[in-house]
Amino acid sequence: MERETYFVKRTRGTAGPFLKVMMVLAALVGLASPVPAQTVSLPPHELRVFDTPSDGGGSLTVVWPPAPHDSKEVRYQVLLSEGAEDGDPSHFKVVDEFSSNTHYVRDSKWPWWTRPAGPEQHHATIKNGKAVELKSGNTYAVALAVVAGEQRIFSSVVQAAPEPNWFNWNQLNNLLLVLGFGGIVFFAIGLAKKREMFLRRIPGLDAVDEAIGRSTELGKPILYLTGAHDMNDPSTIAAAVILGRVAKRAASYETELLVPHREPITMAVCQEITKQAYLEAGKPDLFKEDSNFFITTDQFSYTAAVDGIMLRKKPAANFFMGAYFAESLLLTETGASTGAIQIAGTDSDHQLPFFVTTCDYTLIGEELYAASAYLSREPVQVGTLRGQDIGKAVILGVLGLGTLLATAGVALDVQWPQLFLDVFKDVK
Amino acid sequence: MILLRRQLPLVITLVTGLGMAAQYYVPHPASEGLLTSVTKWLQIIGGFALVLGVTSLFHVHAVKIRRQEAGWGYSVVLYAGMLGTIAVGLWANGKESIDGVMTAFGWVYSYMMVPLQGTMFAILAFFIASAAYRSFRARSREAAVLLAAAVIVMMGRVPLGEYILPLSGDVSQWILNVLNASVRRAILIGVSLGAVALSLKIIFGVERSYLGGGKE
Numbered sequence: 001m002e003r004e005t006y007f008v009k010r011t012r013g014t015a016g017p018f019l020k021v022m023m024v025l026a027a028l029v030g031l032a033s034p035v036p037a038q039t040v041s042l043p044p045h046e047l048r049v050f051d052t053p054s055d056g057g058g059s060l061t062v063v064w065p066p067a068p069h070d071s072k073e074v075r076y077q078v079l080l081s082e083g084a085e086d087g088d089p090s091h092f093k094v095v096d097e098f099s100s101n102t103h104y105v106r107d108s109k110w111p112w113w114t115r116p117a118g119p120e121q122h123h124a125t126i127k128n129g130k131a132v133e134l135k136s137g138n139t140y141a142v143a144l145a146v147v148a149g150e151q152r153i154f155s156s157v158v159q160a161a162p163e164p165n166w167f168n169w170n171q172l173n174n175l176l177l178v179l180g181f182g183g184i185v186f187f188a189i190g191l192a193k194k195r196e197m198f199l200r201r202i203p204g205l206d207a208v209d210e211a212i213g214r215s216t217e218l219g220k221p222i223l224y225l226t227g228a229h230d231m232n233d234p235s236t237i238a239a240a241v242i243l244g245r246v247a248k249r250a251a252s253y254e255t256e257l258l259v260p261h262r263e264p265i266t267m268a269v270c271q272e273i274t275k276q277a278y279l280e281a282g283k284p285d286l287f288k289e290d291s292n293f294f295i296t297t298d299q300f301s302y303t304a305a306v307d308g309i310m311l312r313k314k315p316a317a318n319f320f321m322g323a324y325f326a327e328s329l330l331l332t333e334t335g336a337s338t339g340a341i342q343i344a345g346t347d348s349d350h351q352l353p354f355f356v357t358t359c360d361y362t363l364i365g366e367e368l369y370a371a372s373a374y375l376s377r378e379p380v381q382v383g384t385l386r387g388q389d390i391g392k393a394v395i396l397g398v399l400g401l402g403t404l405l406a407t408a409g410v411a412l413d414v415q416w417p418q419l420f421l422d423v424f425k426d427v428k
Numbered sequence: 429m430i431l432l433r434r435q436l437p438l439v440i441t442l443v444t445g446l447g448m449a450a451q452y453y454v455p456h457p458a459s460e461g462l463l464t465s466v467t468k469w470l471q472i473i474g475g476f477a478l479v480l481g482v483t484s485l486f487h488v489h490a491v492k493i494r495r496q497e498a499g500w501g502y503s504v505v506l507y508a509g510m511l512g513t514i515a516v517g518l519w520a521n522g523k524e525s526i527d528g529v530m531t532a533f534g535w536v537y538s539y540m541m542v543p544l545q546g547t548m549f550a551i552l553a554f555f556i557a558s559a560a561y562r563s564f565r566a567r568s569r570e571a572a573v574l575l576a577a578a579v580i581v582m583m584g585r586v587p588l589g590e591y592i593l594p595l596s597g598d599v600s601q602w603i604l605n606v607l608n609a610s611v612r613r614a615i616l617i618g619v620s621l622g623a624v625a626l627s628l629k630i631i632f633g634v635e636r637s638y639l640g641g642g643k644e
Contacts, residue, residue, distance in 0.1 A: 056455040136457075164456045171453055178449075181621070182628050189634070232470070234623040237630065237638055244637045264481030265474065269638060293488045294481035300548035312499050326552060333555040347619040349612055357563040365615040369622030372635065380634050384625050391621045 040069045044076070044144040044155035054114060054171075057136030057164030058128035063105070063117040064144060064155070070100040074148045078124045080132060081141040081157075089143035089154040095132050096124050100146065111422040114169045119415070128162075136162050173423050184394075185387030192383030199382060204343055204361035205374045211317035211341045212249045220316035221256035222246065223309065225331070226270060227322020227346070228299070230263045235347045238368050239321035240270055242345070245375040246319060247274045251281035259292040260309065262302050267294050303327040307334040320344040320359070321368065324351045332358035345371060398424055438633045445631030485510075512536075577603055 044064050052059035062078055076099075079092035106119035117123065126142070128134040140162075144155040191197075215222045224246060226239040243259065250257045257274065261267035271292045278287035295305045307330065310318070318335040320328070320342070328344075328351040335342050336358050344355035345363030355362045363371060366388065373381030402421055409417035448466065451459050489503035516532040524534030564575045583589030584600025629635035 054455060056457055056460060164458075166454055166456050168453050168455045175453055178624065181624060185625055185628055186632075230474075231638075234626045238622075238626060241635065241637045261481070264477035264479075264484075267484065268477065268480055272639070273637065290484075290488050290491070292484075294484040296485075297481075298545075300545045304544075304548055308499075308502070326549065329555045329559060330548065330552060333559055347623070349615050349619070352615070354559065357559045366618035366622035369619075369626050372637070381629075384629055384634070388618075388621045388625050391625075392618065395617055395621075 040067075040074060040146045040148045040151055040153055042067065042069075043153040044146055047142075047144055047155045047158050048117070049142040049158040049160040050116070051160060051163045051165075052125055052127075053116065054165055054168040057162050058134045060126045060134065060140065060142060060160050060162050061116060062124045062126065062142055062144065064122050066104075066120055066122060067100070067146075069146070069148065072099050072101055074100040074146060076100050076103070076122065076124075077145040077147055077152075078126060079143045079145055079154075080126055081143075082133070083141070087141070087157055089145065089157055092141070092143055093132065094145075095126050097147075098124075109170075109426070111170060111173065111425060112419055113172065113422075134162050136164050138162075170426075173425075174427050177427055181387075181391050184390050185384055188385075188387035188390060189380050189383030192379040192386060197379075197382050197386055199374060199377075199385065202363065202367055202370065202374055204345065204363045204367065205371055207341070207343055207361045208246060208319075208375070209249065211319075211343055212246065212253055212255060214341055215250075215316040216253040216255045218316045221258050221313055222250055222317045222319070223306075223313075223315040223335075223340075224257060224259045224319040225306065225321065226259070226261065226266055227320075228262055228325055228327070229323040231265050231269055233323055235321075235323045235368060236263075236266055238371065239345070240266065240273055241372040242319075242321055242368075242375070243270055244273045244277050245372075247277035248281045251278040251283045251286055254283065254286060257291045258309065258313070258315065260295050260302070260306055261292060262295065262297055262299075264294055267292050299325065299327055300330075303330045306331055310334050310338050310340070314338050315340055318342045320346070320355065321363075321371075322346065323348050324355075329354040329358065335359075434636075434639065437639055438636070442631055442633065445627070449631070577607075 044067065046065050048063045049060055050063075051057075052061040075097055077094050078096040079089050080095045081089075081092045100122075103122050103124055104119065105115055105117050105121045105123050108115070108123060110116070126132060126134065134140065138161060139159050141157045141159050143157045146153045212222060224243055226243065227233075227236055229236045231237060231240070247257055259267075259270055259274070261270065271289065274292055275284075275287055278284050295302050309315075310331075311334065315338075318332075318340045320332060321344070324331075324346055325348070328346075328348070332342060332344065332355060342359040343361045343363075344359040345368040346352065346355060347365050347368055349365065352362065352364060356364075370385050370388075373385045402424060405417035405420055409415070409421075448463075451463055485506075489506050491497075492500045492503040493507070513533070513536055516536060520526070520531035520533035522533070523531055524537055525531060530538070560578070563571065564578060565571065580593075580596050581600040581603055583593045584596035584598075590597040626635065630638070
């Protein structure tokens with residue numbers, strides 16, 4: 001490394017171009033360094049530099065074909081000039097350096113439909129960062145150097161300007177899958193409007209009525225929590241939707257409902273939902289603004305407060321819907337100690353074991369989102385569930401087919417299965 | 429009235445929902461700028477909403493104190509703590525220390541808030557023990573499988589356990605990496621599809637109960 005730095009410094013002197021010419025000549029006649037590990041006879045050719053596609057700008061991509069000398073000992077240096085006018089690559093800044101048997105397009109993260117070159121070609125990406133400042137719209141000069149021992153050969157200089165793009169083509173598969181899934185959901189909704197669809201039993205939701213009935217019989221309140229997240233999170237929205245059904249049933253049974261919140265906006269939304277539920281149940285006079293109340297946004301302060309409510313008011317039914325973290329067990333174990341019937345529903349997979357252990361019923365993952373359809377039995381809602389089921393069947397099929405194709409690709413040493421596998425890669 | 433309560437919110441939801449979904453596919457700085465602006469707007473709205481929350485908190489506890497409901501003393505403690513913290517916070521200009529000297533606000537945070545939070549978190553260890561005891565009692569076939577798996581994993585995660593049962597390390601890793609991870613991913617696939625379906629329902633106005641129920 002030290003020797004390389006010394007060499008670069010030397011070439012940056014006034015004799016740089018002369019040395020370069022001498023080196024190329026020396027390389028051509030096979031008189032390069034006295035004992036080179038590997039000799040390089042040709043400079044990198046067919047160098048292409050262009051704006052990195054599908055990004056927000058500030059990045060250039062360099063692509064060049066492989067060479068016979070590519071090996072672990074021979075290295076490539078990507079060189080960049082801050083200004084476009086500098087034509088001498090020996091003055092350029094080294095922004096990337098790697099062995100010449102690495103950085104192939106086939107190893108990149110680009111899916112096949114956005115690859116800028118063939119899979120056997122080399123590539124490097126220069127990004128705006130600490131080492132280099134690339135501004136969108138400015139033109140930069142880029143070159144490549146092949147380094148073998150003390151030998152350093154430069155490519156021709158290519159100019160390019162980074163530009164921001166308006167569409168990320170790497171995520172085309174994601175977009176098509178979302179549109180496809182959306183189409184399936186709306187198709188299933190249309191189907192559900194025409195004929196009745198079967199819904200499997202979800203014991204946790206069947207138990208909602210039982211829990212509310214028990215509270216009514218014992219004359220104790222119902223405690224309903226909407227989770228740790230705000231209304232941006234689908235699980236909180238699902239929790240708020242289920243609250244509407246629970247509140248309606250609680251209103252018709254004239255049972256007190258307590259909904260402590262961690263988030264003021266969620267509280268405001270849930271107040272409206274509860275109010276509407278009481279109106280629909282024909283008991284608007286029983287609605288209390290204070291049934292939904294804010295405690296704090298702090299995790300453990302909220303937990304302490306809710307535990308206190310559980311121990312003082314002893315609600316007969318506790319509902320834990322939405323997203324939860326470390327507080328889940330603190331809440332449910334306290335609830336279990338009071339003898340309340342407990343129903344949880346969460347998509348926080350890391351908290352599921354705690355809920356399953358301490359609650360009487362747990363809605364696991366997607367069942368939380370299915371609750372609205374299950375409780376309402378409206379064709380539109382049920383159709384959405386059927387759409388989800390079809391989506392799961394498709395994913396299951398893709399998993400099976402993908403496993404077979406990936407295995408075939410390795411066993412037969414062929415690349416074509418990758419065309420299929422790439423479509424389902426990085427779908428997030 | 430219906431326009432303001434129903435149609436306008438649905439149109440705003442549709443436009444915003446589609447716009448923010450499209451934003452995910454646009455890498456242009458303008459798109460990033462839009463996301464930043466929307467996030468800031470959310471923070472601003474959240475700031476105003478906090479006033480709603482604090483008002484609710486004061487109101488609920490004021491009613492408790494006025495009616496002298498059971499446990500109203502706790503409400504007095506809450507008022508004292510909250511007003512006291514606001515007072516010292518304003519006095520210290522919201523800073524926990526000035527020139528390296530801890531302010532009263534910093535003292536409240538470091539010596540009251542942090543230990544109380546730590547205490548709550550520490551209780552978790554005991555709750556885990558009691559919950560584990562209940563669930564690991566082999567009263568059914570499923571519970572027996574759970575117990576066996578839990579014992580193997582626990583043995584495999586501690587050096588002494590692996591010393592006593594040498595195979596437990598590999599077996600526990602297999603349980604975690606194969607059985608546990610596959611089930612977890614299956615749950616996550618279901619959750620993701622459910623979240624996407626719910627989002628589509630909200631964006632296209634199929635699910636409206638978050639607006640306050642009703643079908644008008």
